[in-house]
Amino acid sequence: MSETIGARQAQRHKTRRALLDAALSLLEEQSLGSLGLREVTRVAGVTPTAFYRHFRDTEELGIALVDEALQSLHATVRSTLAASGEAAQRIDTTVDLMAELVREYPAHIRFIVRERHGGVRRVREAVSGQLDAFAREVAERLGADPLGAGWSADDLLMLARLYVDHMVMTVSAYLAAGPDDGEWAAVTRTARRQLRLIHAGRLHWPVGRARPEPDAL
Amino acid sequence: MSETIGARQAQRHKTRRALLDAALSLLEEQSLGSLGLREVTRVAGVTPTAFYRHFRDTEELGIALVDEALQSLHATVRSTLAASGEAAQRIDTTVDLMAELVREYPAHIRFIVRERHGGVRRVREAVSGQLDAFAREVAERLGADPLGAGWSADDLLMLARLYVDHMVMTVSAYLAAGPDDGEWAAVTRTARRQLRLIHAGRLHWPVGRARPEPDAL
């Protein structure tokens, strides 16, 4: 019924995936700049020339990986942030989500964290761009929250950036911790309390001014 | 009189510096993992063989760079953090210090930020280790502050980590901003306000204790 599949495109997509997966696994122990085209094809089980049918060079492959990683991540995080409830609960849920993401897509997340400040300009810019867009979205959501009433757009973005950066630091900490250790639990504890502290600051912002809050302390 | 430097050691030290500087300049546009031994010696103006007289491989050179970068940075930051005064003023001074560091040692700082999550394990661990030690020192200082009275050691470290991570994010933002732009000023503004917000949270910590939430779920 649907001609959308096509045995040809199926094969094409399959080797493309093989290339992406090969790169992803190799990138667990090196960075994109040192990733060789041949190296990738060797692991993927295809010849070097086949690589060119999909990507001009490893840089372009990297950009594809950025899109892939941040797209799925974006969707997941967005749906979770949309949940409402009490602040403390939302903080816990968010941190748990980070942990789950790291457990489920370690390679993707490691790649993003690594290449965010990595040596390949265009990939770095791609990551920064997506993270900026994400921060803007978070800012918008913060503005919709009753707590964000009266905040300037600038302040909202400032806070959103803090949250996003903290998110990256947290997933990075999870990655550094072995999955078995109690180190993992320590990361959770620290991340939660840091978010609670930031939240406390948020309740008393701007610093000098009194908040329209029924004496929250 | 003969205990002076010695012409031989002087020459040795000179080419060692040349190697480090060459690497540092090359690392502005790539990461350590892709840094070639020959590449470094070419820029340094020596032969590949001379490299071995100083470092076993580029990894070892990287570790030397970590020490060099974080040692001077550590000293500078420590002296500035030691200054006392009003909180708002100290925040401004700290952020100004970050800006100054980036302006003065851009290559060193870029290297640290990049290799913190980079592809070379031992270098990554070296950076993390130094940053952890730095965080512990900050925690100790926070504990000495009257504001830190009554905080658990765990909470102090949690806050110190937040500060150190924020510091790294800030210098990274400065690096990404062109030195001429008004972007630079924007980074300063954002960093200051983020620190003020964290400071506000610090004043109201711990959060939930003996404090009735308005409408718990």
Added chain:
DNA sequence: CAAAATAGGAGACAGTTGTGCACTGACTGC
């Protein structure tokens, strides 16, 4: 002042890299 020490250089080695070219064989639209 001669002999030992040593920072650095010359050249060569095998291995790897990215990329071009001609080719094959399966799929697909007409």
Added chain:
DNA sequence: GCAGTCAGTGCACAACTGTCTCCTATTTTG
């Protein structure tokens, strides 16, 4: 059902890499 498309192969090439062994020139030392 046939001709064209195209994903993937095989092979070759020059360039580059890390590392080896010898060699040179200058400093140090007894």
